[in-house]
Amino acid sequence: xxxxxxxxxxxxxxxxxxxxxxxxxxxxxxxxxxxxxxxxxxxxxxxxxxxxxxxxxxxxxxxxxxxxxxxxxxxxxxxxxxxxxxxxxxxxxxxxxxxxxxxxxxxxxxxxxxxxxxxxxxxxxxxxxxxxxxxxxxxxxxxxxxxxxxxxxxxxx
Numbered sequence: 051x052x053x054x055x056x057x058x059x060x061x062x063x064x065x066x067x068x069x070x071x072x073x074x075x076x077x078x079x080x081x082x083x084x085x086x087x088x089x090x091x092x093x094x095x096x097x098x099x100x101x102x103x104x105x106x107x108x109x110x111x112x113x114x115x116x117x118x119x120x121x122x123x124x125x126x127x128x129x130x131x132x133x134x135x136x137x138x139x140x141x142x143x144x145x146x147x148x149x150x151x152x153x154x155x156x157x158x159x160x161x162x163x164x165x166x167x168x169x170x171x172x173x174x175x176x177x178x179x180x181x182x183x184x185x186x187x188x189x190x191x192x193x194x195x196x197x198x199x200x201x202x203x204x205x206x207x
Contacts, residue, residue, distance in 0.1 A: 053148050056080050056126040057182045059088065060150070063103060064128045064189055067091040074189050077103035077127040079111035079120065079144075086123070087111035103127060104135040108142050119143045128186040130157035130179065136165035139175055146176045150186025 056078055063076025067090030079087040089106035093099055104127050112118045124146040125139060131149065136158040139147055147166075149159065158165040159177055166175050 053126070053178065053181045056085070056124070057128070057148065057150055057186070059085055060126045060128050061182065061185060061189065063088050063090040067103065068189070068193055070095045074193050075103045075127065075129045077107035077125060079107050079123050079125055081115070081123045086114045100134065102132065102135050104131050105138055108138055112142065121145065124148060129153050129190060130159050130161055132156050133158040133163060133165055140166065140171050140173050143173050144175055146178065148178045148181050150181055151183050151190065152179065
C-alpha cells in the first residue's frame with residue numbers, strides 16, 4: 051500500500067532529525083503520488099520552537115505549489131501531531147493525515163486531545179494512524195532511551 055511507502059520516506063526524515071540531535075520525527079507531504087515536501091524536527095538546531103517536522107513540511111509544500119491551501123495533499127508523519135501541528139493541518143486544508151505512532155502525553159489527534167474533531171474546525175481531515183507503528187515507535191523509544199542514559203552518565207561525573 052502507498053501509505054507504507056510514504057511513511058518509510060517520513061522515517062528517513064526522522065533519521066535526519068535524530069542525526070541532528072533532535073527528537074526523531076519526520077514528515078512528508080504527498081500530492082498526486084509525488085513527495086512535494088519533506089522535513090524533520092528542528093526546534094533545537096534552529097532555535098525555533100515551531101520548527102516541528104509537520105510545520106516545516108507544510109511550509110515547504112505551500113511554497114512548492116504556490117498556495118497555502120494544500121488541497122488534495124496528504125501528510126505523513128512518524129509521530130501523532132501536537133496541538134500546534136494539528137491546527138496547522140486544519141488551516142492548510144490537508145486532505146489526509148497519516149501518522150505512525152501515538153503520542154500519549156501530547157498527541158492532539160487521538161491521545162491527549164482530539165483537535166481535529168472539534169466542531170468549530172472549519173475543515174475535516176481524514177486520519178489514519180498506526181502505519182509502520184512499530185518502526186516509528188522504536189525510533190522514538192530508542193532516542194529517549196539513549197538520551198536518558200546520557201543524562202545518567204553526565205550526572206555521575
